[in-house]
Amino acid sequence: MQPHCHDTTDRWSWLVPAISAQRMQARYDSILAAAKSVFTEHGFAGASISDIARRAGVSDGLVYRYFTNKRDLLYHVLRVFYERIMTDLEADVLRQTRFEDRLHLLIGRHLDAFVADAALCRLFISEVRVASDYQGSAFQELNRRYTAILIRIVDEALAAGAIRRDVNPRLLRDVIFGAIEHRAWSFVNGRGDLAKDRTAHELTTLLLRGMVVNEAAP
Numbered sequence: 001m002q003p004h005c006h007d008t009t010d011r012w013s014w015l016v017p018a019i020s021a022q023r024m025q026a027r028y029d030s031i032l033a034a035a036k037s038v039f040t041e042h043g044f045a046g047a048s049i050s051d052i053a054r055r056a057g058v059s060d061g062l063v064y065r066y067f068t069n070k071r072d073l074l075y076h077v078l079r080v081f082y083e084r085i086m087t088d089l090e091a092d093v094l095r096q097t098r099f100e101d102r103l104h105l106l107i108g109r110h111l112d113a114f115v116a117d118a119a120l121c122r123l124f125i126s127e128v129r130v131a132s133d134y135q136g137s138a139f140q141e142l143n144r145r146y147t148a149i150l151i152r153i154v155d156e157a158l159a160a161g162a163i164r165r166d167v168n169p170r171l172l173r174d175v176i177f178g179a180i181e182h183r184a185w186s187f188v189n190g191r192g193d194l195a196k197d198r199t200a201h202e203l204t205t206l207l208l209r210g211m212v213v214n215e216a217a218p
Contacts, residue, residue, distance in 0.1 A: 028066055031056045032080060035073045040119035044074055044127045075138055078128070081120055082142045085113045090149050099157040104204040106150055107176065111196035114184040122188040125181060147173050172207075179203060 034056035038047045049070055053060045067073045089109055096102045114121050128139050154169040180203070187194040 027058065027062070031058065031063055031066055032073075032077055036077045036120065039074060039077060040123055043123065044070070049073075074128070075142075077120070078124065078139060078142055081113075081117060082146055085109065086146055086149075090152075093149060093153060099153065099160075099162045100204070100208055102153045102157075103207065104200060106153070107180065107203055108196065108200040110177070110180055111184070111194060111200055114180070114188060115194055115196055118184075118188040121184070125185070125188070147177060150176065176203070176207070 031052065035047075035052045038051045038055055042051070047070065049060050049063050052070075052073065053063045056063070063073075067076065089106075092109075093102050093106050096105060128134065129143075131137075134140055150173050151169050154163070154167065154172055157163045158165065158167060158169070180199075183199055184194055186192045
């Protein structure tokens, strides 16, 4: 995504040397990288635009040319994170023909995200999602776009008769992502190993086969 500098055109704009699109993108990327680093080290509340500008090697004013405020910066940090983990994810999942394989792949990729970016996942869980203004926010919409991939494969499995008709896709979504988050919480806080491959296998098996030996309905 191209940086969205505020329009600074005025009668003195001829005094400001033009910069290339590549240079603008490089500045945008460096500010985002600095913001991610500062947010994950100090938390959203503990971070400041000055801290981020200093880390990026730019002025506070330059940060504001690219981003409206600290919340806008956090949104773009998380947008880049979500876009990275969603790249090719839906296509890869839908390339699988069996629901079991689709579910296992999706769970595995979600666990991969915790391993690859533990600090940012911790920030999202501990500060972003618990914020009073999370409901209906752009942050929640990012998360919905991501979890919609699971809803889609469950809806398709229901339509194909591959799973029980009484399966609630949204309840299943909450069970899966809630279980993974609970399992990963110690790991993202620097305690223990996530054992993602084993966790993906065990969770997929548990969901598909249940727990009782007798599969007859009670």
